[in-house]
Amino acid sequence: MKFTVNGTEHEVSVEDDMPLLWVLRDELNITGPKYGCGIAQCGACTVMLDGQAVRSCQVTADELEGTEVTTIEGLGTPDALHAVQAAWVEHQVAQCGYCQSGQIMQAAALLDMNDDPSDEDIDQVMSGNLCRCGTYPRIRAAVKTAAKTLQEA
Amino acid sequence: MPSLGKIARRTFLIGSAAIAGGVAFGVYAAQRPFANPNLDDLPKGSASFNPWVIIDSDKITLIATHADKGQGIFSAQAAMIAEELDVDLDQVEISFGVPDKAYYNRAAIDVMAGFPMYDNSPTAETVRGFLGGIVKLALPLMATGGSSAVPDSYDKLRQAGATARETLKLAASQQSGVPVEQLKTERGAVILPDGSEIAYTALAGAAAGITPMADIPLRDPKQWRILGKPMERADMVEKSTGTLTYGIDFRTEGMLHATIKVNPRQGGAMVGFDASEAEGMPGVKKIVEITGGVAVIADNTWRAIQAAEAIEFDWGEAPYPAEQDAHWELLSNTFTDAHLNAEARVEGDVEAAEGEEVVGEYRSPYIAHAPLEPLNATILVGENRVDIWTGHQIQQYVEQFVAEITGVDQENVHLHNMFIGGSFGHRLEFDFVKQAAEIANQMRGTPIQMTYSREEDFAHDFPRHITMGRGVAKVKDGKVTALDIQIAGQSVMRSQMGRMGMSLPGPDAQLHEGAWDAPNFNLPNLRVRSYRTEALAPVSSWRAVGAGPNVFIYETLLDEAIHKAGADPLAERIRLMGHEPSVKVLEAVGEMCSWTGPNIGEGRGRGVAYGFSFGVPVATIVEVTATDAGIKLDKAWVAADVGKVIDPVNLENLAQGGTIFGLGHAINCEITYADGMAEQTNYHDHEGMRLYQCPEIAFRPLEIGTKIRGFGEPPIPPSAPALGNAIFAATGQRIREMPFYKHIDFV
Numbered sequence: 061m062k063f064t065v066n067g068t069e070h071e072v073s074v075e076d077d078m079p080l081l082w083v084l085r086d087e088l089n090i091t092g093p094k095y096g097c098g099i100a101q102c103g104a105c106t107v108m109l110d111g112q113a114v115r116s117c118q119v120t121a122d123e124l125e126g127t128e129v130t131t132i133e134g135l136g137t138p139d140a141l142h143a144v145q146a147a148w149v150e151h152q153v154a155q156c157g158y159c160q161s162g163q164i165m166q167a168a169a170l171l172d173m174n175d176d177p178s179d180e181d182i183d184q185v186m187s188g189n190l191c192r193c194g195t196y197p198r199i200r201a202a203v204k205t206a207a208k209t210l211q212e213a
Numbered sequence: 214m215p216s217l218g219k220i221a222r223r224t225f226l227i228g229s230a231a232i233a234g235g236v237a238f239g240v241y242a243a244q245r246p247f248a249n250p251n252l253d254d255l256p257k258g259s260a261s262f263n264p265w266v267i268i269d270s271d272k273i274t275l276i277a278t279h280a281d282k283g284q285g286i287f288s289a290q291a292a293m294i295a296e297e298l299d300v301d302l303d304q305v306e307i308s309f310g311v312p313d314k315a316y317y318n319r320a321a322i323d324v325m326a327g328f329p330m331y332d333n334s335p336t337a338e339t340v341r342g343f344l345g346g347i348v349k350l351a352l353p354l355m356a357t358g359g360s361s362a363v364p365d366s367y368d369k370l371r372q373a374g375a376t377a378r379e380t381l382k383l384a385a386s387q388q389s390g391v392p393v394e395q396l397k398t399e400r401g402a403v404i405l406p407d408g409s410e411i412a413y414t415a416l417a418g419a420a421a422g423i424t425p426m427a428d429i430p431l432r433d434p435k436q437w438r439i440l441g442k443p444m445e446r447a448d449m450v451e452k453s454t455g456t457l458t459y460g461i462d463f464r465t466e467g468m469l470h471a472t473i474k475v476n477p478r479q480g481g482a483m484v485g486f487d488a489s490e491a492e493g494m495p496g497v498k499k500i501v502e503i504t505g506g507v508a509v510i511a512d513n514t515w516r517a518i519q520a521a522e523a524i525e526f527d528w529g530e531a532p533y534p535a536e537q538d539a540h541w542e543l544l545s546n547t548f549t550d551a552h553l554n555a556e557a558r559v560e561g562d563v564e565a566a567e568g569e570e571v572v573g574e575y576r577s578p579y580i581a582h583a584p585l586e587p588l589n590a591t592i593l594v595g596e597n598r599v600d601i602w603t604g605h606q607i608q609q610y611v612e613q614f615v616a617e618i619t620g621v622d623q624e625n626v627h628l629h630n631m632f633i634g635g636s637f638g639h640r641l642e643f644d645f646v647k648q649a650a651e652i653a654n655q656m657r658g659t660p661i662q663m664t665y666s667r668e669e670d671f672a673h674d675f676p677r678h679i680t681m682g683r684g685v686a687k688v689k690d691g692k693v694t695a696l697d698i699q700i701a702g703q704s705v706m707r708s709q710m711g712r713m714g715m716s717l718p719g720p721d722a723q724l725h726e727g728a729w730d731a732p733n734f735n736l737p738n739l740r741v742r743s744y745r746t747e748a749l750a751p752v753s754s755w756r757a758v759g760a761g762p763n764v765f766i767y768e769t770l771l772d773e774a775i776h777k778a779g780a781d782p783l784a785e786r787i788r789l790m791g792h793e794p795s796v797k798v799l800e801a802v803g804e805m806c807s808w809t810g811p812n813i814g815e816g817r818g819r820g821v822a823y824g825f826s827f828g829v830p831v832a833t834i835v836e837v838t839a840t841d842a843g844i845k846l847d848k849a850w851v852a853a854d855v856g857k858v859i860d861p862v863n864l865e866n867l868a869q870g871g872t873i874f875g876l877g878h879a880i881n882c883e884i885t886y887a888d889g890m891a892e893q894t895n896y897h898d899h900e901g902m903r904l905y906q907c908p909e910i911a912f913r914p915l916e917i918g919t920k921i922r923g924f925g926e927p928p929i930p931p932s933a934p935a936l937g938n939a940i941f942a943a944t945g946q947r948i949r950e951m952p953f954y955k956h957i958d959f960v
């Protein structure tokens with residue numbers, strides 16, 4: 061099937077039930093989205109599919125035809141950080157960092173829908189993303205900073 | 214007689230027996246530095262002044278050998294060098310370097326010297342120095358663990374920066390004719406009196422011919438430009454943009470993916486297997502046997518995992534009790550003289566002490582490490598060379614084990630250490646590396662990336678040991694007068710070192726760590742005894758190791774006693790504490806939350822706990838509200854004395870993260886065995902804490918102690934008892950067993 065990742069069109073032929081996560085990581089070598097659990101419990105694999113945050117371990121190849129996928133690599137780059145990434149750097153959120161691709165994609169999706177999230181909104185939307193290192197207080201603060209930046213933009 | 218090196222490699226020479234045996238060796242040998250490994254194949258025109266600094270005509274490279282699993286030591290090591298070298302972090306490249314004994318960890322041994330870490334007496338220091346010498350001669354291991362990376366690095370990396378700087382100045386002086394005293398250094402350049410600059414990179418060729426300077430006095434911390442101030446961690450942008458390459462992200466030409474299945478009854482045999490269905494599945498290249506199981510090699514990780522799932526196995530029995538209840542029963546029968554590990558502390562006479570008794574029994578379960586990056590390693594076995602790409606905390610052993618498996622000389626086995634997506638002790642183990650080596654050895658010439666499925670990671674984790682505690686406290690006239698604590702557990706160190714082919718003579722100090730060394734010098738009667746069994750599930754070091762369960766036992770019993778005495782939990786802890794830095798952290802945490810007592814009305818309660826581990830006194834107060842839906846964690850305050858702060862921002866992150874780690878597992882997590890297998894298979898039944906449960910966490914670091922300390926583990930131990938004590942304050946319900954959710958609901 062044909063689909064677009066970060067603006068580039070790709071054609072892959074894989075089994076229908078291969079999860080998007082593994083299409084990205086092992087077929088296309090796009091390794092920003094991470095494997096953590098494979099069962100929608102950790103959020104490390106979060107990407108945007110047609111603008112919606114999804115767990116890429118739960119989206120299968122047969123659903124991809126004609127879609128547009130954005131991974132962390134497509135959100136911003138070290139030289140051109142997205143507002144959420146800039147907030148993550150400002151608050152020095154990451155410890156091991158392995159969950160952060162997913163956290164950042166989830167936060168960016170949240171702010172797309174709601175540019176002024178309350179504490180409860182943040183708790184609700186971000187709780188599906190597990191951080192084993194415990195960076196939650198900084199994630200909360202960074203989401204708020206990013207919201208402010210985006211509101212002012 | 215075997216050589217000292219041999220004895221020490223096979224039986225870790227730690228603890229009383231080895232010292233009493235009086236092994237003698239020349240002080241000279243212990244003080245002589247190891248050769249600089251960078252000189253082995255240094256290109257002409259490059260200079261390496263010591264193992265940590267390399268400069269050539271176009272760049273400055275700083276070597277940061279401690280494994281980084283999220284604690285930030287990669288950046289911190291570079292900052293220590295940069296401070297004295299007079300470069301900024303944006304001017305340098307940082308490398309994990311190559312495994313070599315020049316990078317051996319001198320500080321990791323201090324915690325095992327048999328003296329409490331607050332004991333700075335000449336005797337304690339002599340023994341630590343002596344052990345340091347043995348380690349260097351016999352077991353010069355690069356290792357990251359025991360919260361030792363900062364203390365190990367602090368002096369030697371600043372010294373590395375200083376010697377390189379002074380040598381560069383000498384080269385500049387020779388080149389310019391200006392006396393050294395008139396030269397300054399700044400941002401990677403030597404500054405001449407007329408203001409002109411010579412970049413370090415331009416001096417590399419000249420400096421390479423100069424014998425590096427030695428014993429340069431270090432700068433007073435008051436002059437620091439980088440250290441002690443908020444830093445931007447060197448890995449932060451990459452970690453925020455998905456551009457950091459973890460081991461699992463490593464890619465190389467022709468690489469295939471693999472996964473394994475070994476007996477989930479840990480250490481049990483594989484009786485047989487049927488892979489006929491798996492063999493024909495898409496992408497499968499080969500199915501091979503490895504020790505205790507099978508590996509599937511495919512062109513994609515998911516395909517390998519799918520095929521592995523399709524294999525039918527006949528697994529042998531577990532070499533430990535099959536059911537969890539039997540584990541607890543066995544442990545409860547371990548409190549006997551025959552199982553005595555150590556009578557670790559005896560003050561006064563707990564039996565003769567007068568007072569009303571408080572009696573309690575406490576339990577701490579098995580817990581998985583479950584870092585978010587599943588275990589993985591990529592190995593290429595070539596003609597006469599092996600390359601390994603993975604992240605590990607004990608690098609030389611990785612090379613040694615892979616050399617043994619592949620038959621390639623260890624000097625031709627090269628580990629490229631990678632960033633690690635969390636460890637918590639998981640990356641101290643070697644099975645995953647050995648398995649990857651066994652696979653790659655059967656696929657010579659093809660790079661193989663072996664990745665555990667999350668389910669395999671849970672099934673094959675060696676969890677934190679289970680612990681049972683029994684305590685009797687006595688109270689009289691409103692004061693705690695005696696604590697008598699017995700702790701029984703599986704010996705972590707024997708289990709873990711056994712898998713490394715080493716034996717541990719004598720007691721396992723982890724079974725009483727955090728309890729025997731509690732600096733309650735004003736408590737007249739204190740006894741701590743530990744009991745040991747080895748008949749349970751294989752276990753491993755889990756962040757904070759013994760101090761986690763032991764501080765939970767100690768501080769819960771103490772809290773019960775204080776309540777019985779009718780005293781204030783904070784004031785009584787301060788009264789019992791004779792150790793000045795510990796008094797200060799307790800006072801600090803009380804001040805931070807404006808402590809007025811455990812009950813603050815409206816269903817809210819506060820609990821305090823203190824923990825001493827890895828040389829760091831930490832005090833934590835947790836505040837909870839008892840709501841209709843269950844316990845809600847509102848706030849936590851943490852104060853700790855780390856001696857010296859390297860990066861206040863990263864330190865705060867570790868304080869918050871460590872507290873969350875301690876609280877999350879205390880509330881939510883356990884591994885239990887049924888039919889010999891761990892019942893928990895993925896994060897849905899062992900998740901730690903999620904964001905909605907996370908309290909606000911305030912942190913205050915103190916700099917009182919004379920030694921700098923690492924902080925990766927110390928925030929863990931007091932967090933669980935502080936929460937348990939807060940729940941008691943809010944509800945009157947005393948919880949003596951983790952995970953707490955089995956006894957009370959949480960929001």
Ligand code: FES
Nearest residue numbers: 097098100103117
């Ligand atoms: S890997 Fe997809 S949610 Fe964990």
Ligand code: FES
Nearest residue numbers: 157159191192193
């Ligand atoms: S930073 Fe390590 S899992 Fe989140």
